[in-house]
Amino acid sequence: xxxxxxxxxxxxxxxxxxxxxxxxxxxxxxxxxxxxxxxxxxxxxxxxxxxxxxxxxxxxxxxxxxxxxxxxxxxxxxxxxxxxxxxxxxxxxxxxxxxxxxxxxxxxxxxxxxxxxxxxxxxxxxxxxxxxxxxxxxxxxxxxxxxxxxxxxxxxxxxxxxxxxxxxxxxxxxxxxxxxxxxxxxxxxxxxxxxxxxxxxxxxxxxxxxxxxxxxxxxxxxxxxxxxxxxxxxxxxxxxxxxxxxxxxxxxxxxxxxxxxxxxxxxxxxxxxxxxxxxxxxxxxxxxxxxxxxxxxxxxxxxxxxxxxxxxxxxxxxxxxxxxxxxxxxxxxxxxxxxxxxxxxxxxxxxxxxxxxxxxxxxxxxxxxxxxxxxxxxxxxxxxxxxxxxxxxxxxxxxxxxxxxxxxxxxxxxx
DNA sequence: TTTTGAGTTGTTCGA
DNA sequence: GTCGAACAACTCAAA
Numbered sequence: 001x002x003x004x005x006x007x008x009x010x011x012x013x014x015x016x017x018x019x020x021x022x023x024x025x026x027x028x029x030x031x032x033x034x035x036x037x038x039x040x041x042x043x044x045x046x047x048x049x050x051x052x053x054x055x056x057x058x059x060x061x062x063x064x065x066x067x068x069x070x071x072x073x074x075x076x077x078x079x080x081x082x083x084x085x086x087x088x089x090x091x092x093x094x095x096x097x098x099x100x101x102x103x104x105x106x107x108x109x110x111x112x113x114x115x116x117x118x119x120x121x122x123x124x125x126x127x128x129x130x131x132x133x134x135x136x137x138x139x140x141x142x143x144x145x146x147x148x149x150x151x152x153x154x155x156x157x158x159x160x161x162x163x164x165x166x167x168x169x170x171x172x173x174x175x176x177x178x179x180x181x182x183x184x185x186x187x188x189x190x191x192x193x194x195x196x197x198x199x200x201x202x203x204x205x206x207x208x209x210x211x212x213x214x215x216x217x218x219x220x221x222x223x224x225x226x227x228x229x230x231x232x233x234x235x236x237x238x239x240x241x242x243x244x245x246x247x248x249x250x251x252x253x254x255x256x257x258x259x260x261x262x263x264x265x266x267x268x269x270x271x272x273x274x275x276x277x278x279x280x281x282x283x284x285x286x287x288x289x290x291x292x293x294x295x296x297x298x299x300x301x302x303x304x305x306x307x308x309x310x311x312x313x314x315x316x317x318x319x320x321x322x323x324x325x326x327x328x329x330x331x332x333x334x335x336x337x338x339x340x341x342x343x344x345x346x347x348x349x350x351x352x353x354x355x356x357x358x359x360x361x362x363x364x365x366x367x368x369x370x371x372x373x374x375x376x377x378x379x380x381x382x383x384x385x386x387x388x389x390x391x392x393x394x395x396x397x398x399x400x401x402x403x404x405x406x407x408x409x410x411x412x413x414x415x
Numbered sequence: 416t417t418t419t420g421a422g423t424t425g426t427t428c429g430a
Numbered sequence: 431g432t433c434g435a436a437c438a439a440c441t442c443a444a445a
Binding site: 143144145146208239242243246309310313317352359362364365366367368371372403 | 424425427
C-alpha cells in the first residue's frame with residue numbers, strides 16, 4: 001500500500017543506490033524518502049584515519065547519487081533514528097539487515113525505540129543471507145568446502161537494475177557536513193570491470209604475489225556495500241568466486257556463534273598459554289621485527305589501511321606462533337587500520353591462523369617468514385617498497401626457536 | 416550403519 | 431636438487 005508519509009532509508013553498510021532491496025522496499029511504501037546515515041561512535045572510535053577517510057569518500061559518493069540530499073548525523077542510532085523519524089513523520093524505516101553481533105543488538109534496540117514506526121529489513125550484504133545454508137540435518141556447516149558447495153546449490157538472485165530514480169529524496173531537515181576528503185571515491189563498477197577483464201584470468205596463478213598488482217582490491221567496496229557481491233558473482237567463477245564464498249561462510253559462522261567475535265571457536269584453546277610482551281607487540285605493529293616480509297606488511301597496513309592477503313597470513317602467523325601473543329590483539333589492530341576490516345572475516349581468519357577456528361590450519365602449519373618471502377616476493381620488490389631498511393634490523397626473535405615453542409604449547413592443550 | 420577420503424593458503428627431514 | 435612422508439584431530443558427504 002502506498003503511504004503519504006515518507007519513508008526513511010537508513011544506510012549502514014550498503015552505501016549504494018543500485019540493486020538495493022531496502023531502497024526498493026522504501027519506494028514500494030512511499031514515493032518520498034529520506035536518505036540517512038548515522039555516524040556512530042561505537043564504530044568510528046576504534047577506527048584509524050584511512051578507514052574513516054574511506055567511509056567519508058563513500059558518503060560523498062552516495063550523497064551525489066541522492067542529489068546532495070543525504071542526511072548525515074552524529075550520534076547513537078537508538079536515539080537519533082527514532083527522533084528523525086518523528087521529526088519528518090516517517091511511516092517506516094528501511095534497512096539492509098545487519099548480521100553482526102553489534103548490528104543485531106543495535107537494530108533490535110532501534111526497532112523497539114521506533115514504536116509504531118516499522119523497521120523493515122530487506123536484503124543483506126551477502127548473496128545468501130547468513131543462516132540460510134544448512135546441512136541436511138538442519139545444523140550449520142563448520143567446514144568451508146561443503147558450505148561452499150551447498151551455498152552454490154542454494155544460489156542467489158541476479159542483481160536488479162533499478163536505481164535511485166524511483167524515489168524522490170527529501171531535503172534533510174538538518175545535516176552534518178561530510179568531512180572533505182583528499183580524493184574522490186573511484187567508480188567501483190569500473191574497477192571491477194577492469195579487474196575482471198585484465199587480471200581475473202590469471203588470478204588463480206598470481207593472487208598470492210604481493211609484489212604484483214594481481215588482486216581486485218575491492219574488499220573495502222564490499223565492506224561498505226558500494227558493491228554487492230551479487231554483482232561480482234554474476235561474472236566470475238573458480239577461485240575468485242570461492243573467495244567471495246569465504247566472506248559468506250565467515251558471516252554465517254559468526255551469525256550462528258556471535259560470541260566467537262572475541263572467544264575461541266574451539267574452546268580447548270582457552271587453555272593455550274600466551275605471552276604478554278607489549279614491546280614485541282609494538283615492534284610487530286610498527287613493522288620493526290627484523291623479518292622483512294612481516295615489516296613490509298605491517299607498514300603497508302599503517303600507510304594504506306590495506307595489506308595483501310598472503311602477507312596478512314604471514315604477519316598473523318608471526319604474531320601468534322613466533323611472538324605467542326593472543327590472536328585477538330592482532331585482530332583488533334587489523335580492525336583499527338584495515339579499510340576493508342569486516343568483523344566476521346577478520347576474527348575468523350585470525351582464528352583460522354591461530355588454529356582455534358573453523359577449518360583450522362593444522363597446528364604444525366607454521367609459516368616461515370623467510371621461505372614465504374622467497375616464494376611469494378621472489379625479487380623482493382614488495383619488501384623494497386614498504387620496508388627497505390628491515391634487513392638491517394636485528395630479528396626480535398629466532399623463528400626456529402619460537403616455532404618449537406609454539407609446537408610444544410599446542411601439544412600441551414591437545415585433547 | 417559404518418567406513419572412507421578429502422579437507423585454502425606449510426615446513427622439515429631424510430632418502 | 432627433488433620428492434614423499436610425517437606432522438593431529440575432527441567434520442562432512444559419499445560410498
